[in-house]
Amino acid sequence: MALGRRGLKSPKPKRVFSVLLTVSRYGRGMKNRTRIALSASLSALVLAALPAVPAQAQPAPFTVTETGRGYSTLQQAVSAIGNGTGTIAIAPGTYRECAVQEGGAIAYMATTPGSVIFDGVTCEGKAAFVLRGRSAEVSGITFRRMAVPDYNGSGIRLEQGDLTVAQSWFADSQQGILSGDDPAGRVVIDKSTFSGLGTCEGPGGCAHSVYFGVYGHVRITRSRFERGVGGHYVKARAIRVDIAASSFDDSAGRGTNYMIDLPNGSTGQITNNWFVQGQDKENYSAFIAVGAENHENSADGLTVAGNDARFAPNVRRSSAFVADWTGDRIEIIDNELGEGLKRYEKR
Numbered sequence: 300m301a302l303g304r305r306g307l308k309s310p311k312p313k314r315v316f317s318v319l320l321t322v323s324r325y326g327r328g329m330k331n332r333t334r335i336a337l338s339a340s341l342s343a344l345v346l347a348a349l350p351a352v353p354a355q356a357q358p359a360p361f362t363v364t365e366t367g368r369g370y371s372t373l374q375q376a377v378s379a380i381g382n383g384t385g386t387i388a389i390a391p392g393t394y395r396e397c398a399v400q401e402g403g404a405i406a407y408m409a410t411t412p413g414s415v416i417f418d419g420v421t422c423e424g425k426a427a428f429v430l431r432g433r434s435a436e437v438s439g440i441t442f443r444r445m446a447v448p449d450y451n452g453s454g455i456r457l458e459q460g461d462l463t464v465a466q467s468w469f470a471d472s473q474q475g476i477l478s479g480d481d482p483a484g485r486v487v488i489d490k491s492t493f494s495g496l497g498t499c500e501g502p503g504g505c506a507h508s509v510y511f512g513v514y515g516h517v518r519i520t521r522s523r524f525e526r527g528v529g530g531h532y533v534k535a536r537a538i539r540v541d542i543a544a545s546s547f548d549d550s551a552g553r554g555t556n557y558m559i560d561l562p563n564g565s566t567g568q569i570t571n572n573w574f575v576q577g578q579d580k581e582n583y584s585a586f587i588a589v590g591a592e593n594h595e596n597s598a599d600g601l602t603v604a605g606n607d608a609r610f611a612p613n614v615r616r617s618s619a620f621v622a623d624w625t626g627d628r629i630e631i632i633d634n635e636l637g638e639g640l641k642r643y644e645k646r
Contacts (some may be wrong), residue, residue, distance in 0.1 A: 356478070360390045373398040378500070380405055382432075389415045399424035399429040405436075412439030412466050419444040424479070426456035434461040445472035450501030453477045457511075463487045471495040474506040476545050479512040482538065492523045497530035499500070499554065499581065505530035513563070513595075520544055524558075526551040531560040538596050540567040549577040550611040556582040562592035564625045566600045574608040576618065585622035585644070587630065598627035609637025619644035 324622075359369025361376040364386045370376040376387045382402040391414035399422050400638065402423055407428070408460065408470060409415035417427040424447045428437065433486055435457075441452025455462070456470045457478035468491065469475030474494045478486065499505040507530035511517050517537040522530040525548040532547050532555070547558040556575050574586050586608055589598050608620050619641045631643055 309335040312566060313489045321519075328398075340631075349393050352589035354391075355561050358390065360386045360392060360394070360547050362390075372396060375391045377405060382405045391415060393418050395420045397427045397429070399423065400435060402554075404434040405432060406438045407435065407440060409439030411469075413441065414445060415439060416441040419446075420454045421445055421447055421452055424448065424455040425451070428455045429458065430455065430460060430462065432460050434463075436463045436465075437467055438465045439467065441466075441470065442475070443470040443472065443619075445474070446475070449503065450498055451503075451506055452475055454516045457486070459484065461485045463489075464491055467491045469493045469496060469508070473509070474510065474536045476509045476511075477506070480510045480536075481517050483515055484514050484550050485516045486511060486514055486518065486537075488517075488519045488522055490521045492502040492525070493532070494523075494525050495528055497527045497532075498553065499529040505556070507531045507534045507560075510534045513538070515539065517541070522546075523548070527555040528552070529554050531555070531557045533558070534560040534562065535565065536561075536563045537565055538595075540565045540569075542571045542572060542629040543568065544572065546573040548573075548575050549580075550575050552577045553579045554581045556580070557585055557588045559587045560591065561587075561596075561598070561601075564598040565588040566596070566598060566626065567602075569601075569606065571605045574606065575611050576614065577611045578614050583616060585616055585619045586640075587621045589621065589634065591622070591646075594625050598625045598629055600622070600628065600630070602630045602632075604630070604634065607635045608640060610639060617641070622646050 304497050359371055361370045361373050363376055363379055377398045377400050380403050384404045386406040388406055388410050393416040396420055397420050421427060422429050426444060429435045429444050445452035445454055450472040450473050453476060454472060455476045459481045461484050476495045493508040496508040497506055508527055514537040517535045518541045518545050520543050522545045549555055576583060576586060603621055615637045620636055620646045623629060624646050636642060
């Protein structure tokens, strides 16, 4: 193509280069204005002669790691896994979309924890993630501003199967996590934060920071519950509940109820947590309530130990640390209780 010695015409870039040499050789005799105009014209000519470089395609925000295939929506990635097992890596960003998991075992992982936000969009009038597969894992994801007409808008709606949540944040929604019933199922929450959740505005009763139906086991560790705006911080009808090394900061709460409500009764452990009850309460009569609605589950062996509980500064009232409607054998030991708190109250 560049065979100039045999008389073939040189390509455009070489011709432009010759013109530039000529200007360089004779430019000293030109007036400045003429040289500037000619220089601008030649710059445009050089740019036009260069080959176009195609723009690089942006990577897909949702990638199934097992196949390496990317998808433009979360639902497409979920549907690609189907009834199988897979992990969806989610790129940093704010997403106004949602997904329904009909089956399988799927892990939803932020590639950079804390950089993935699902904002204000729900599926089926329920939640950002509607889960009814075998299991789901959620890690490093923020869910915020979820609201639906029945006042149960949630970051996650768990309808069946196991769920593990880690390093995630649920904020400023009607509810953080809401589940159905699965007596064989297990829920684990670790290192997560629940802020500005709950409401008692709906006709069907209150929504809560988290509300679990009749599950086999609910375990919450190293998590934070704060500034609730209605309902309870944790409500669980599970057969066994373990809550440990977590904090319940109600000092900025508005119209809240119990810190922990086990309305059917439950066994397990509530240990090494920190509780502060604020001023603005709908119900301040107890921090932890056991069997307030019915006695479907035995509370025998429930252990409440090593906790620190008190009222916020300038709050002066009386309340029960543990209020019990079951009459079962509950062990309450080694708790540090602030002024005005009764250790136990039978109701």
